[in-house]
Amino acid sequence: MLRLLLRMIFCQERRISIKLKAEHLKQKYEGMPIIDDISFYLNKNEFVTLIGPSGCGKSTIFNIIAGIVPLDEGKVFIDGKDYTGEQGHVSYMYQKDLLLPWKRVIDNTALPLIIKGEKVGEARKKVTPYLELFGLQGFEYKYPFQLSGGMRQRAALLRTYMFSRDIVLLDEPFGGLDAITRAKMQTWLLQVIEKIKPSVLFITHDIEEAVYLSDRIYVLSARPAKIKEEVQISLPRPREREIVISAQFNRIKKHILSNLS
Amino acid sequence: MRKWESIRDKAIPVLFIILVILIWQLIVDSGIIARYILPSPWDVITVCIAILPEITVHIYTTLQEALTGLLIAITLSVLLAILMDNFTVVKKALQPLLVVSQTIPIMVLAPLFVMWFGFGMLPKVMVVILVCFFPIVVSLLEGLGSLDKDLLNLMKSMKANRWQIFYLAKFPASLGSFFSGLKIAATYSIIGAVIGEWMGGKAGLGVYMTRVRQSFALDKVFASILVIIILSMLLFKLIELIQLLAMPWKRAIK
Numbered sequence: 001m002l003r004l005l006l007r008m009i010f011c012q013e014r015r016i017s018i019k020l021k022a023e024h025l026k027q028k029y030e031g032m033p034i035i036d037d038i039s040f041y042l043n044k045n046e047f048v049t050l051i052g053p054s055g056c057g058k059s060t061i062f063n064i065i066a067g068i069v070p071l072d073e074g075k076v077f078i079d080g081k082d083y084t085g086e087q088g089h090v091s092y093m094y095q096k097d098l099l100l101p102w103k104r105v106i107d108n109t110a111l112p113l114i115i116k117g118e119k120v121g122e123a124r125k126k127v128t129p130y131l132e133l134f135g136l137q138g139f140e141y142k143y144p145f146q147l148s149g150g151m152r153q154r155a156a157l158l159r160t161y162m163f164s165r166d167i168v169l170l171d172e173p174f175g176g177l178d179a180i181t182r183a184k185m186q187t188w189l190l191q192v193i194e195k196i197k198p199s200v201l202f203i204t205h206d207i208e209e210a211v212y213l214s215d216r217i218y219v220l221s222a223r224p225a226k227i228k229e230e231v232q233i234s235l236p237r238p239r240e241r242e243i244v245i246s247a248q249f250n251r252i253k254k255h256i257l258s259n260l261s
Numbered sequence: 262m263r264k265w266e267s268i269r270d271k272a273i274p275v276l277f278i279i280l281v282i283l284i285w286q287l288i289v290d291s292g293i294i295a296r297y298i299l300p301s302p303w304d305v306i307t308v309c310i311a312i313l314p315e316i317t318v319h320i321y322t323t324l325q326e327a328l329t330g331l332l333i334a335i336t337l338s339v340l341l342a343i344l345m346d347n348f349t350v351v352k353k354a355l356q357p358l359l360v361v362s363q364t365i366p367i368m369v370l371a372p373l374f375v376m377w378f379g380f381g382m383l384p385k386v387m388v389v390i391l392v393c394f395f396p397i398v399v400s401l402l403e404g405l406g407s408l409d410k411d412l413l414n415l416m417k418s419m420k421a422n423r424w425q426i427f428y429l430a431k432f433p434a435s436l437g438s439f440f441s442g443l444k445i446a447a448t449y450s451i452i453g454a455v456i457g458e459w460m461g462g463k464a465g466l467g468v469y470m471t472r473v474r475q476s477f478a479l480d481k482v483f484a485s486i487l488v489i490i491i492l493s494m495l496l497f498k499l500i501e502l503i504q505l506l507a508m509p510w511k512r513a514i515k
Binding site: 067 | 409411412414415416417418419420421425429430433434436508509510
């Protein structure tokens, strides 16, 4: 009884703090519908994943939220305000690290601040405290070429975070890494999230990754993308790597797997 | 193993050039071709050293014209490329004109320049500009268009304005091909100046070459060719050095 009450209060509170809301997104590409009436939301400090088969239009959804791709139908709300088609309200990270090869790590991560008009010295000073948290200390003055793949992704993530500490869109950020580095990066990401508590919208087609990281998962269908199911992941936090072999974890995984295929 | 390969890669072209020069020397020495028709490599080198004091002033003049022309060409082409990259109208309007400008034989234009601008430095500089600016514009344009589309989107999503996108991303991304064009232009610049000087003037390697050719001093003609080659190579190396300094991130890869 008490549990139910607590849950109700909890849910109530969460409903108030919706960071991002997408309503009835519809998109066509060359006459073919690629996104078919998708609605979802992201709460404050929540980690939500959109999972779906490759090429189902997940990245298009992100481009719509980031305001890069004009939307056919639907609305995007951020903090309750209608920001449909507007750029600069969320930060965005792709599978490619997209670091500028001609800038040192510290300047790459400070890029969003420099674009906002801050002086290089100031921007560098603001980034410095985060370099350690993102595992980049000692590499501040290296060029991206001199870093490992995992390190480059961490630098890209820090840059993303420096742009907007609010809503972070991650589009398969670890998709280009080898399996071992990938697993390390996931665990590392969980630790960082515990500390900086961003609101994350994540894209992947890796079920294990999605379940391991997320609070909630939206399962998308193949093209045209539709939301098949919303799955609440009630695994406790902080999560250890071992959780991926637990019975509960595998039950969720199995459920999503059956739903995806 | 790798070291041996790099030594081999460097040694092959050097050895080949030495071989060609050796054959040339042997042919002239054995009398197959008369000395006044084709001087031997050794003749060319000794003459080159002997005339060095008298041609320094010519070298200086030619270098001055070439460098002035090259600098103006760089300024013009950077401005032009930026305009063409930013405004499609400008690009559409100028592109055919640019190509046409390269189809006009420079040997025809050079005397015209002399008629219009006299025997001073200006017509030579004009020739240099004309031959230099095309490779720079074309390579820079290509470089400016080469920026990763996703990177462009990322900059846009961070609300970067046009100018920021240009100097933070587009321009540095284009530097590689910009310098490739610049290296070609640098080697053209000396030749351009020499061609301009053929049409008349007081000093310059081209003027000197015309004089010695008219007196049938073929060894001196070859010596001036040697000087032109060395100057062009030096200028090429200079650009390479500037590129190394301007693009430290490329050094870091090695």
